Amino acid sequence: MADNFYSLSVQETMQREKTDPQGLTAAQAAERLAQYGANKLDEGKRKSTFVVFLEQFKDLLVAILAVAAIISMISGQAESTIVIFAVLILNAVLGTVQYVKAEKSLAGLKAMSTPTAKVLRDGTRIEIPSEQIVPGDMVLLEAGDMVVADGRVFENFSLKVNESSLTGESVDVEKSTEPLQAEKVALGDRKNMVFSGSLVTYGRASVIVTGTGMHTELGKIASLMNQTQQRRTPLQKSLDDFSKKLSIVIMAISAVVFLLSVFRSGMPILDSLMFAVALAVAAIPEALSSIVTIVQAVGTQKMAKQHAIIKDLKAVETLGSVSVICSDKTGTLTQNRMRVQQIYADHAMLDGKDLELANDPQRLLLKTALLASDATFDEATGASIGDPTEVALVQLGGLFGVEETTYREQHPRLKELAFDSDRKLMSTLHWIEGKATLLTKGAIDVLLQRSTHLFTSAGVVPMTDEERTEILRVNHELSEQGLRVLAFACRELPEVRGLTFDDEQDFTFIGLISMIDPPREESVQAVADAKRAGIRTVMITGDHKVTASAIAKQIGIFEDGDIAVDGTELDGMTDGELDEKLQNIAVYARVSPEHKIRIVTAWQRRGCIVSMTGDGVNDAPALKQADIGVAMGITGTEVSKDAASMILSDDNFATIVKAVVNGRSVFANIKNAIKFLLSGNMSAILCVLFTSFMMLPVPFAPVHLLFINLLTDSLPAIAIGMEPARRGLLDQKPRDPKESILNRSLLLKIFGQGLLIAVAVMLAFYSGYGAGGAALASTMAFATLTLARLFHGFNCRGRGSIFRLKFTSNPFSLLAFFAGVGLLALVLFVPALEGLFLVAPLTGEHVMQIVLLAFAPTLLIQVFKVIRDRVER
Known part of the structure; x- marks a missing residue:
């Protein structure tokens, strides 16, 4: 629904939403999502305990026993009659108790806390429960806030939002106020919108609410879940x-x-x-x-001790029949946090752990990475604040004993030019070694074009065409590995003064730092074990195809003869074409919740028992469609946990393989x-x-x-x-x-x-x-x-x-x-x-x-x- 409001005015947005009779509040949407299979559950809730008790006698075998009891009574076998009727009633009571307990358990799992939101009403800033948010409200967002409704950005102060729970992508999305043209919307550009369920990681903004409840992106996923039937x-x-x-x-x-x-x-x-x-x-x-x-039940107890929590007893034996695992990448197979991989400086490619601070270009590269960033990381607690890319840069400094806050106090930031998607650069001004120095990081194509010199161990030398070609070759090589590459440069200014965009010229190029959301250590062995057990593992992710394929190769999912497809290519396939290629597709990239359901269903058409793993809201419909859905207990959203049959309390992909062994047992x-x-x-x-x-x-x-x-x-x-x-x-x-x-x-x-x-x-x-x-x-x-x-x-x-x-x-x-x-x-x-x-x-x-x-x-x-x-x- 939110897609209809990308280019609407505030007044048009308010008018359309306020007059829509189907509008639901954000809390109602959360409730819909928490109640997976809501239609079926509502039917159960309407049943009285007595009706449930009577339903226990519907089985034909029970009817035969009842007839046997009547015949025993007619023939004068009072003892047999009493025993048979006692057995029938006891079984019915136990079945009723089990039903009621299961219903209460599900109700407990479906309970979700209602977040609050800061809104501007009648010129006054107030904080209210999200259930009271209505279309047209002005919501004020700050770093750390959970977005409680879909909305269009009205005022923006460097807002960045993590939408991984909805899209599966771990990289934060920078937002803007620029109205989008229809062709950009069609291409999936939604940078002037925020969506319910996402997290603000940087900056602040004022947002006009355009959709609540079932009219949010979250609500669309809820509709998919309600349409999906549980399988026997x-x-x-x-x-x-x-x-x-x-x-x-x-x-x-x-x-x-x-x-x-x-x-x-x-x-x-x-x-x-x-x-x-x-x-x-x-x-x-x-x-x-x-x-x-x-x-x-005994099997569930064994699995619980091995960190696999079974919500549905029937899922235990299903695990033993699983032949395909459709796994989400971000946070499931990977760690859901960026890590520095390879570094290029002073004409040398080296591993991030092998950085030599005695080397001037490498030391300056690390200094620029720390000072031209805002993230912080606490080594003791493992807590981080800021953009995942910048957190990775801060952690790189930690490997060499460089604590970012202390270092920034030694070299305070005097001025800055914040990052934006148009310039693709971020610059900060510091007083370093008695000189005003501008430190810049950003996209390699922009920064390399603006660099006139190159910093080497022999000193600063002019940037030649050969040097540019070599740097671009290295960038291409790193990108082919699925790595995200950042470029770094510096420039001396004559004095400390206010900065303009014109200052971002005539740089001295320092080097490149590449990073990736790395695989979990146990994922490689788990995928190998699954293969040994005759189970095919397929990666399904919202990330780019190149990045996903690179991770899949590292883990062992993507092998010779396999192919990767993205959502656009998948849309172009008929079901018949998908069925023909299904066996060879190891990676699905840039996919939507609808795509995930389609992939799971395609494997089920082949007669396979399919397990779907995931941790985000966008995974929930497919988790429910699968024969057994597996959610992450630590990083997983409440919605994904509610939709799943099994929850991994340690978020360890290898636990799935242990669960399969237990399921077979x-x-x-x-x-x-x-x-x-x-x-x-x-x-x-x-x-x-x-x-x-x-x-x-x-x-x-x-x-x-x-x-x-x-x-x-x-x-x-x-x-x-x-x-x-x-x-x-x-x-x-x-x-x-x-x-x-x-x-x-x-x-x-x-x-x-x-x-x-x-x-x-x-x-x-x-x-x-x-x-x-x-x-x-x-x-x-x-x-x-x-x-x-x-x-x-x-x-x-x-x-x-x-x-x-x-x-x-x-x-x-x-x-x-x-x-x-x-x-x-x-x-x-x-x-x-x-x-x-x-x-x-x-x-x-x-x-x-x-x-x-x-x-x-x-x-x-x-x-x-x-x-x-x-x-x-």
């Missing part, structure tokens, strides 16, 4: 698909069992219904959703837990089917299966979820998100292991049936199935044998086993529980048979694993 994770899709298929299979098999029982064996309808109920309860993994949530643990739960359920299903076809009594009461599924099975499954990450996870390729978690290999293992347990259980059933009838048979089958599944927990800890995994590497598995055995002992041997769980008394011989039969499947599985381990080694 691969595991969510896989489990949802599994639940639907399982529900259909359960209903179909239960119906077949019921019909066979009625028409083949002539069993009473209620007894036949009990067979169907037992099968349904056996097949439903009641604890699966809770186990998955717990395993994800979490997914492996979830997969193993699912294998454990479903193989156990498979054994129960096979037993029920077998007894149905053989016209034997039902082997388990529903209460038996609920006890196993919810208590004794849950403990080993949780322990499996706490299995430590194994070596080699980073060497694996990302998991195909289209592949179901229940692939052919896993299904075969579930069926095979379930069959082994079922055989052992049916042997115990027949032993009890022959010795004491249906009651004893059911008790021995129940006890054997429970204990066999507890033993089976050790099989599902990992691919290797228990000797390879080590018993002590996961002490929780031992605790889970003994706790499960204890619960089973209570049910079998405490008289008060015998009636509730429908168990018959057991002798010592029966107990021995149960233990041996329950251990047999695990013994066979472990023998197989030991043999396989040896073959693989």
Whole structure:
């Protein structure tokens, strides 16, 4: 919206904004931005707690359990009825509590502090909350202020603004009052405007507010975020698909069992219904959703200790499937502060750290850099004030023990000509060695043209064409490396007097200082690790293409055969053309928030799971569009943190790779837990089917299966979820998100292991049936199935044998086993529980048979694993 006001008068601006019915205040815009996915959240807020509670019963598996409870009630199985209904209500309560807690947590994350602003109203300067700012207000800005609304510069006193949170560029933007022509606006020239969310770093100005709320550049980004829908994770899709298929299979098999029982064996309808109920309860993994949530929660705790804070549990397993990382450059891959790189003086190119103060030209170059700058830097605290470029020059002095404030006190500034974008120069006048000396820094093309002499170790010599050619060659070489180059010169004046622009002539050229926003030290290794893990890293930035490409090469993102494109080139591509070039584009430069969303979406069209990292407001829409958005915790804006799924509390790009390893470990643990739960359920299903076809009594009461599924099975499954990450996870390729978690290999293992347990259980059933009838048979089958599944927990800890995994590497598995055995002992041997769980008394011989039969499947599985381990080694 602000683009419409570049050439409007103050009166026109005020009139248009005041009559616009869509105008929102700055605070409202901040609120919109803080509430990522606001439309969806508002829908949730309108739901009462009771409605949320009722929604917990919408799942088809829950409906099957409810039907099972009703049938149990009709058939007179009061105990089973009570237990099933208790389980259903408990699950619904837990789901409701989790929803309410998540909503409160999100509300807390969305709360943003409201800044204040200094305005001029009725000729009086007052300070008011930003929520009270309206279009037409005159806002007074000073260094350190946060811009709270879009506006056009009315009066300017060397104003410089850092817009990196909006544009991604770390270099400050100098502002002016000059009205812009339409063609300049079209080219993106916005130097007479300031934008909400940016920071004033230098100077002061008076600004006429032209846009607030959704009519600011910040508001445009808010609109993009509201239009972006959150995506389901691969595991969510896989489990949802599994639940639907399982529900259909359960209903179909239960119906077949019921019909066979009625028409083949002539069993009473209620007894036949009990067979169907037992099968349904056996097949439903009641604890699966809770186990998955717990395993994800354990994963988030591990990641938090490694400085990766997960806002959404579902994001944990998504990390393990990430195949593309679209990373912002400024503040993410780089340090978001300029650093001196190479210096050219006295015909020599040298590293900034190798400056020799004994060399006259090099010493004068450093002196000019410090005195013709305004920035300050505190070595003790690391705090800096001023333009990042000048801060870099001050830090250069610090490397050689030159403290800028002390040095400036020794050589006070007598006069100055402030920098402006037209002259591209800044000059200061000092009394140095008994002479009035003008020190100047600026653009090389301007300063070199105005230089008549060159300062060398041999003294001041005339500037020749050969010297100019050599200096321009050096400048081109540095620029090709993505470095920003500043030129420095000096001139002696006859006396201390007022300065004019005409004094900026006849300079003695001193040298060049190049600088760059350097990569983070850990970025190179992190990108290499990501590549080893089969993950493509792509740089997305608002910086110039040359600068971005140079950084990308240093980090290892840009390699032979890769290309870089800017926003203009991207606009010229159709989606089809972008898809063709996508694999080779390593760097996107000069991009807008819309471009970032388009890039993320293009990778998603290829079936990739995309992570987007960033720290600025301009990154927020893409962070939300990505499968997992990663924000910086220290340098990141509140908006980017709200939009992200994960926040890096140490702003360390390498932490993302650690999080990927943890994500892969979490997914492996979830997969193993699912294998454990479903193989156990498979054994129960096979037993029920077998007894149905053989016209034997039902082997388990529903209460038996609920006890196993919810208590004794849950403990080993949780322990499996706490299995430590194994070596080699980073060497694996990302998991195909289209592949179901229940692939052919896993299904075969579930069926095979379930069959082994079922055989052992049916042997115990027949032993009890022959010795004491249906009651004893059911008790021995129940006890054997429970204990066999507890033993089976050790099989599902990992691919290797228990000797390879080590018993002590996961002490929780031992605790889970003994706790499960204890619960089973209570049910079998405490008289008060015998009636509730429908168990018959057991002798010592029966107990021995149960233990041996329950251990047999695990013994066979472990023998197989030991043999396989040896073959693989």
